[in-house]
Amino acid sequence: MNEDLRQKAMALEIYNQQLQMIQSEIASIRTLKSEIMNSIKTIESIDVDEETLIPVGPGVFLKAKIVDDKALIGVKSDIYVEKPFNEVVEDLKKSVDDLDKAEKEGMKKAEELAKAIAALRKELQAEIQKAQQAQEKKE
Numbered sequence: 682m683n684e685d686l687r688q689k690a691m692a693l694e695i696y697n698q699q700l701q702m703i704q705s706e707i708a709s710i711r712t713l714k715s716e717i718m719n720s721i722k723t724i725e726s727i728d729v730d731e732e733t734l735i736p737v738g739p740g741v742f743l744k745a746k747i748v749d750d751k752a753l754i755g756v757k758s759d760i761y762v763e764k765p766f767n768e769v770v771e772d773l774k775k776s777v778d779d780l781d782k783a784e785k786e787g788m789k790k791a792e793e794l795a796k797a798i799a800a801l802r803k804e805l806q807a808e809i810q811k812a813q814q815a816q817e818k819k820e
Contacts, residue, residue: 686812689805693798700794707787714780721773724752724766 727733729750734742752769753761764772 683812686805686808689801689808693801693805696794696798696801700791700798703787703791703794707784707791710780710784710787714777714784717773717777717780721770721777724770724773727766 727747727750729747732744732746735745736742750766751763752766753763754769754772756762
């Protein structure tokens with residue numbers, strides 16, 4: 682295999698790895714969006730002075746009574762701010778919007794990369810065929 686083919690094959694492998702990373706990031710974004718949407722639904726369904734179940738681990742819930750319409754929301758690492766439910770919901774919706782934008786950007790990058798991979802693969806296959814035909818003529 683000549684050097685040009687080797688470089689294209691390496692570039693194809695790198696593009697495939699990048700595409701896998703982007704697809705993994707998109708999957709993570711979708712999972713996080715789903716979790717945030719579940720949080721929004723939960724907060725919107727809470728009634729003050731009503732008893733509810735609070736998840737504390739896989740399959741473990743505590744009974745609790747909600748005493749006011751406030752929640753703690755993380756703003757930075759280990760820093761939380763108390764806000765009314767409606768403000769928390771608005772903040773979460775903004776997060777979903779940001780994640781939507783990130784997902785769209787990731788999808789666009791994935792599409793561009795997939796096109797580049799297809800073109801490079803086609804080019805590589807054509808060059809391999811030429812090389813094989815040249816080899817057959819020599820024999």
